[in-house]
Amino acid sequence: MEPLDEILSYLAGPARAIVIASNDVDLTPRAGDNRLFILRIGEGSLAAGGRGGGFGERKVTAVATFERKAGVWSKTFQATDNDAASFEVPYYVSRLPLTMADGTESMGYGVIDGDLVAEMGKKAGLLSSA
Secondary structure: OOHHHHHHHHHHOOOEEEEEEOOOOEOOOOOOOEEEEEEEEOOOOOOOOOOHHHOOOOOEEEEEEEEEEOOEEEEEEEEEHHHHHOOOOOOOOEEEEEEOOOOOEEEEEEEEOHHHHHHHHHHHOOOOOO
């Protein structure tokens, strides 16, 4: 699967996903460089309520990192199970506009925070960029 298609499947899929990005999430061909951490949240009896934003249980079950450089998306990191559990959802996640590849806007959950992306990149063993 192409990296852009994989990003779109994470964002449109049935599982809850949180996006942590360096810059506004714009997946159109004209967009600039960016790094996205996409955290999948565990589904379960506590997943739908209790905390702000509709997320009660905040167990991260999978993490994928994508980076756009010079107009090309690449997947730079993937973690599941125990490795993913070391990542935490920030408490200040809110609704986030996402510009999809076709230019339409969708609403998701996430944070635009370059410092947090750099911190998560270190945890993932990635060099700082985007």
